[in-house]
Amino acid sequence: MSSNLKDKAKTAANKAAAMGEDIDLAKFTRTAEPQQYETDPSRLDAATKNKMLEAGVILDDPRARTGTFIQIDNTPIHSSVKQDGVEVMPVSQAMQKYNWLGDYYWKAVAVDTDKFTASVELGQNDGYFIRTAPGTKTDFPVQACLYLSKANLAQNVHNIIIAEENSELHIITGCATSLGNEPGLHMGVSEFYIKKGAKVTFTMIHSWNPEFAVRPRTAAIIEDNGLFLSNYVLMKPVHTIQTNPVARCNGENATARFNSVLVATPGSNMDVGSRVYLNGKASRTEIISRAITTGGYITARGYIEGNAPDVKGHLECRGLLLENKGAIHAIPELKGTLPGIDLYHEAAVGKIAEEEVEYLMARGLTRDEATATIVRGFLRVDIEGLPPMLSEELQRAIKDSEKDLM
Amino acid sequence: MLEIKDLKVAIEGKEILHGVNLTIKSGETSVLFGPNGSGKTTLLMTIMGFPRYQVTGGAIIFRGQDITHTSLDERARLGIGISFQRPPVVRGVKTRDMVLAAMKDKSQPDAVNTLAGKSDLLDFLDRDINHGFSGGEIKRSELMQLLAQQPEMVLLDEPESGVDLENIALIGRLINELLQKGSPMHGRNAMGLIITHTGHILEYVNARNGYIMLDGLIGCMGDPREILTEIKNRGYEQCAQCTFRSAQHVF
Numbered sequence: 001m002s003s004n005l006k007d008k009a010k011t012a013a014n015k016a017a018a019m020g021e022d023i024d025l026a027k028f029t030r031t032a033e034p035q036q037y038e039t040d041p042s043r044l045d046a047a048t049k050n051k052m053l054e055a056g057v058i059l060d061d062p063r064a065r066t067g068t069f070i071q072i073d074n075t076p077i078h079s080s081v082k083q084d085g086v087e088v089m090p091v092s093q094a095m096q097k098y099n100w101l102g103d104y105y106w107k108a109v110a111v112d113t114d115k116f117t118a119s120v121e122l123g124q125n126d127g128y129f130i131r132t133a134p135g136t137k138t139d140f141p142v143q144a145c146l147y148l149s150k151a152n153l154a155q156n157v158h159n160i161i162i163a164e165e166n167s168e169l170h171i172i173t174g175c176a177t178s179l180g181n182e183p184g185l186h187m188g189v190s191e192f193y194i195k196k197g198a199k200v201t202f203t204m205i206h207s208w209n210p211e212f213a214v215r216p217r218t219a220a221i222i223e224d225n226g227l228f229l230s231n232y233v234l235m236k237p238v239h240t241i242q243t244n245p246v247a248r249c250n251g252e253n254a255t256a257r258f259n260s261v262l263v264a265t266p267g268s269n270m271d272v273g274s275r276v277y278l279n280g281k282a283s284r285t286e287i288i289s290r291a292i293t294t295g296g297y298i299t300a301r302g303y304i305e306g307n308a309p310d311v312k313g314h315l316e317c318r319g320l321l322l323e324n325k326g327a328i329h330a331i332p333e334l335k336g337t338l339p340g341i342d343l344y345h346e347a348a349v350g351k352i353a354e355e356e357v358e359y360l361m362a363r364g365l366t367r368d369e370a371t372a373t374i375v376r377g378f379l380r381v382d383i384e385g386l387p388p389m390l391s392e393e394l395q396r397a398i399k400d401s402e403k404d405l406m
Numbered sequence: 407m408l409e410i411k412d413l414k415v416a417i418e419g420k421e422i423l424h425g426v427n428l429t430i431k432s433g434e435t436s437v438l439f440g441p442n443g444s445g446k447t448t449l450l451m452t453i454m455g456f457p458r459y460q461v462t463g464g465a466i467i468f469r470g471q472d473i474t475h476t477s478l479d480e481r482a483r484l485g486i487g488i489s490f491q492r493p494p495v496v497r498g499v500k501t502r503d504m505v506l507a508a509m510k511d512k513s514q515p516d517a518v519n520t521l522a523g524k525s526d527l528l529d530f531l532d533r534d535i536n537h538g539f540s541g542g543e544i545k546r547s548e549l550m551q552l553l554a555q556q557p558e559m560v561l562l563d564e565p566e567s568g569v570d571l572e573n574i575a576l577i578g579r580l581i582n583e584l585l586q587k588g589s590p591m592h593g594r595n596a597m598g599l600i601i602t603h604t605g606h607i608l609e610y611v612n613a614r615n616g617y618i619m620l621d622g623l624i625g626c627m628g629d630p631r632e633i634l635t636e637i638k639n640r641g642y643e644q645c646a647q648c649t650f651r652s653a654q655h656v657f
Contacts (some may be wrong), residue, residue, distance in 0.1 A: 298515075353496045362454060362484040362490075363508035363555060373507065377498025377534075 005111050009121035012112035019301075020242025020271045027117060027153035030123055032073035041078045042185075046179060050071075054236075055174025055207040056397055057145040064172075068128070071157065073150050074125040085136030086169075087129065088144075091158055094129035096160070101129075106179040108191040108219035108248075110177050116215040118186045123156030127188070130159075132167035139201075141170035141390060151182035163226075165196035170390060171200070174215075176207040183211040183239070187257055192220035192228060196251065199227040203390055205397050206234045206241075207304040210267050214241040224251030224280065229378045231381075233397055234270065235263040237296075244273040244301060247311070249311075249355035259381045260289040261398060264296025264326060271303025276382070278311035281311055285312075290379055291319040293326035303333045306341035315345035320352065320378055407431050407469065408453070408559055408597060414463035414569040415452045421462065424622040430559075435585055435611065437630040438601045441621035441642045444446075446601045447491065449619065450561045453599070454488045455481040465584030468559065487557030489548040490562050495536045501547060502531040508555040518554070522642045525550040525580060541568020542577075560584050562600045566607045578610020587612065603633040618642070 001164050008230055016022045038044060041059045044052075046175035049059050053072075055165075062068055064184035067081035069086035085177035087094075095101050111121050130142050148155050163169045177184055186208075208214060220228045247256035276285040287302045319328030332345040352374050360370035379398050417422040422445050430436050452459040453466060455478040458566045465474045470513045473481055496504075501592045503534045505518045525546045536544060545565055552560060562581065570575055600607060609628055616630030620642065625634060636644070 015624075076656050280546065353494065356496045357458060358478060359490065359496065360507060361477075361479040361481055361492050361503075362488055364455075364479060365507055365550060369507075373499055373503065374496060377496060377500075377503070378499040403507075 001299065002259065003238055005121055007107055009118040010114045013110070013115055013122065014120040015114050017114040017116060017215070017242060019244060020215070021240055021269065022187065022239070023215070025119060025154060025185075027056060029152050032150045032153050035072045035075040035077045038078050040171055041068060051176045051178055051207065052145050052147065052216065053172055054400070055145065055176040056172050056203070056205040056393060057143050057174040064140050065143045066138045066140045069128040069130070069142070070147065071126060071128070071145070072147045073153055076126050076128070076141070079128070081142070082141060083136070085133035085167075086138055086142065088142055089129050091127045091129045091160055094160070094396070099236070101160065104191060104193055106191070107219050108193065109189050109217050110230070112219060116153045116347040117189060117217050119154065120156040120158050120187050120189045120217070122341055123154065124158070125156045125349060127157035127159040130171060131162040132164060132169045134164040135166050136164075137168035138170050138328075141233070144171065144173045144174070145148075146186065146188060147176045148179065148184045148186060151179055151184065152218045154187065156183040157188045161190065161200065161202075162193045163195060163200045165195045166197040166201045167195075168200075168226055168362045170387060171202045173202065173204045173389065174207070174391070176205070177209055177212060179212075181209055181211055183213070185213045186215070188216045188220040190216065194220060194222045194226040194228050196224045196272055198223075201229040201231070201387070201390065202233040204233070207236045208238040210237040210239055212238050214238060215233060216243040216245070217365075218243065218245035219337065220245070220247045220256065222247060222249050222251060222254040222256060225253045226251055227255045229257045230274070231260070231394060232258070232260045233270070233394065234272070235261065235398065237265045237268050238267045238270070239267065242271040244275055246275045246285040247275070247285065248277045249280050249285065251280040252282055256285045258287045260300075261381060262289065262291045262300070262318075264293045264298045266295030267328065269295035270296065271299040271301070273299075273303065274304040276305070276313065278304065278306045278313060279308055281308045282310040283308060285314070287315045288381060290316050290381060291328050291330075292324050292375065292378065293319070295326040297327050299331065301333075302345065303335070304343050305335040305337070306336050306343050309338065309340050310343045311343075313343040315349040317345070318378070319349035320375070322352070322387045323406055324377070330377045333346040361404065407509055408466070408511065411467070412464035413449075413452065413461065413466065415448055416447065416460050416462050420447040422622050423452070425432070426622070426624050428617065428624055429599045430599060431502060432597060433586075433591050434615070435598035435600065435613040436615040436617060437608065437613045437621055438617050439637060442490045444619045446619050446620040450488060450563055450599065450601060453480075453559070454478060470553065472519060477643060482555070482557075485519055485558035486561065487552045487555045487559070487560040489552060489563060489565055491543070491567070493536050493544060493548060495534065497534050497537065499535050500532055501527065501535050501587060504551055505554045508551045510554065510556045521550050521553050525553070526576060529598075542570060542573040543578055543633060545579065546573070549577065549604070552584055553580065558595050560565055560596060560598045562598065564601050564603060566602065566604060575610060578607065581607070581611050600636060605630075608634065
């Protein structure tokens, strides 16, 4: 099986992605010095911990975390878990432990999607495996950090997440780098399997640098009554990112929700979307994206396809231009293949309405205060289904980044 | 005291107010009648200081200070407040945020709940401001924000429009609190200028003076209820004739 995958990957090794600017992989190195395993990640140096904290990964006081996985460059340096019924380990370890993992490996994302999936299969720099046993509900989120410290490195990670029947799993993933202004490339494949009645919330915060290239490839398969809730926050500079995670709501009453908050500073080029296939009867989805540019370029995509009776989908792309430079290109798409489906979208791109600014100024706020309040409100996404603690953390991450924006 | 002297105002180059004179003393409430397009809202928006309304002549004096060219937010902080007739929806900005932003005394944020309670808007505090609000809810929300702001000069643009009969009494109570009607006249600072089409609000709020605005000029000062009866009986056309006679006067 593995050689088949490798052969298939090789056929796509030079295949450009369907979206986003092409990247010459030859410019990046694939090797990095192995990192030392750390049983107590609070002993990592303060600068590294701070960078990880910016991406929502708490190492000094992990009481509010069920488990932790950290990978620096190509080496998983820590994995631990505190709750029975929850597994957190490097995916290489999981492959050795479970023969059946092959049933999940490259089953949600096609290995020959493009040169980046091919690179992940051929490069094999580990990644995380997280699984909840049937009926287990995580007390606190599991946190995972994918970190890059070596300049010009291409990091290839493959993550597999399985929520068994009727389990509930909350994950917060922080992707960050210690590199100030040196280039790097992060390629991450994440495959989610959400079984009957299971619920997964996946909150991902990215904190890269202005020279960084990022190509995540994510897909989720959701069975009957399952829920996949994905929140993505990218408010720090990045050179280029292109991602278009896919959710397949294959089960009856399966639900997928995507929320994205994007801020593009000058020099940042973001092509971020979400794609949902409503294949199960009465399955539903909501895709909400908020995009702000202060000079960068954002393509905000959304695609919903209704292929089963009684499905519902709502897509909302809203973009705000704060400066007279940069651009936001919203591309909402809907496709229905049978009658009786209910899909709709809203998209709006523009500057802050003067009427709204004046409304707040009439209450005594200065123009700057009024603008800041409106921007803060724009970025506030009320996320249904996210536990209050995670919701607070997410809002805090957004608020911290707002300081750079104003 | 608010004094408006020979105020001329243009919107996008077109003169709308042609020399308005009006004085409102501390503690007094005045009512402004007039047909659609006569310039009533323009007058209120100009007093508040919205940039779209360009003052081309005359002056606005508030508590002895010439504020004719003072900015909108500065006027709000000086003590002028307005209830919007059709306020915008601001997505993501909660009603609670607006009340807190407006609050004059920021040392007691819990007062938001008290204000929401008396405005019957407790369930609206965590909703986006004005999003999906009915006409009556918008009016109550506007008054709640003004109660937080505690302005000395209260500008109300048709506070009863779109409000059902059940709610109009509540609107009246909120306005009376805003205008400190519970205090004796000599202890009151708050002044009010209320635009009304129907005059329903006069059943709940006492006003000392009434004015009619026609074609960008004010005329016919008098008892508001008498003016209302006159308008009902004879229409604005008859008032127009009166206006020609009274336009020479400075109120």
